[in-house]
Amino acid sequence: MPTRRPARPAVSPDSPIPLYAQIKDTLRADILDGRYAPHSRMPSESELQTMFDVSRITIRQALGDLQKEGLIFKVHGKGSFVSQPKAFQNVTSLQGFAEAMSEAGHEIVNRVAHFRFAPASADVAARLDVAEGSLVAEIHRVRLLNRSPVSYEVTFLPEALGRQLKRADLATRDIFLILENDCAVPLGHADLAIDAIAAAPAIADALELKKGAPLLRIERLTHDAQGRPVDFEYLYFRGDTFQYRLRIDRERLSTNGARESTRVIRNAHKQSKNN
Template identity: 55%
Template sequence: MNGSLHPPPPQQTLHGRIREDLRERIVRGVLQPNDRVPSESELMAQYGVSRITVRQALGDLQSACMIFKVAGKGSFVATPKPFQDLAQLQGFAEAMNASGHETFNQLLQLRSEPASAAVAQALALARGVPVTAIQRVRYLDRRPVSVDFTWLPQSLGSRIRRDDLATRDIFAMLETDLATPLGHADLAIDAVPAAADIAAHLDIDPGTPVLHIERLTHDRDGRPIDYEHLYCRPDQFQYRLRLHRA
């Protein structure tokens, strides 16, 4: 009789074992970015399995963007995706430049417009009052990674300089130029199919899933000052967050 109250763990599949062994080698740095992964024949001999099993393992790692294949040459370790830590209230350029990445913005729109019902509610304004609307495409290492829509109260947005929007974060301008210290932000995250205009800016097909972030940032006194909708390419960029159990 089995004295354990818990059933034994399920046995790992052969391709799962190979996948996890390779994943561990990549995570631990035994295999570095752009290193060649052992060939299918080498893995077949090492684990005593069929080619189909090896290809399943490699396919899982490729789907997870941990390796990439080069025709006629084999599989190689992928470069880790750049990421931004959502536990810190930072601008995109602030986070990426600190990691050694190149960023710049393509300004699509900077104008005054009447606040829609959603924008007015977010910024605690009356519907129809003028707000500053900003639309940008954010580039990371010369590749488009997000389309950002931002609305600011006119008292702040009217003082934003067009030339600064190509290279600087709005957060940095609010704090440094407009003497408006940031306090906290509320976020909602989901996945949505890319609309045609978003897809065109991100160089993807319409309907491709993108990460959508709705963010409302408040100043140090708790007043809402920056309302945003961000549409990000998940294949080029990550958001990360560390959670602690209460």
């Protein structure tokens, strides 16, 4: 049963906004305000009909839109339930995961799976601009968001930086902040590539998922303020608990016909699919 049934809300048949959209907005606000807790059951279609004094098809349109937005999910024979809200990180500035999540009020803990020095593969060497086979630091960490595993992080750094990080507290601190504050490496920019993959067994176990479950994979190559590569990472995120968001602007045509961008990337809105 829902945790709390709100008082009967008012919808206006005379409004230019369709009734189903008014109902959807009301229910969305109730979900986001916490009136319906994650995984709690929403009122049934007949209860919502009575609550809003509208037809069943109108209620179904409103619930259908909420489901498309990922705010609710349906269980056959049992009704509609509130989805667990996802944490998200905007790709508007270069921030570490803990840095961004802490600002949003989340608790972050890192579980260090292992830290070793290993010969650089051809791909890692090319990304970090070091000789193939030279030693690089390889760090594996499980990131826990509010005490639940949300991502698996594999980080590669040049050996000299890795030696400095070996002494750092990787269980509680972001590597970005360690690089800047402990190693005096001012960060400049990062190149990202985002795709979806199936979870390999080791990563699935670490994230408490089934083998082959969908993951959001981020490849991130971070450079210092002089443009030198200092940190190459593979970030594997659970698609059901986290999303990266970005907003892009449409390039406008100038008077001479050339395209000019107001701001190519400004805020963020991109989301991965649920499991």
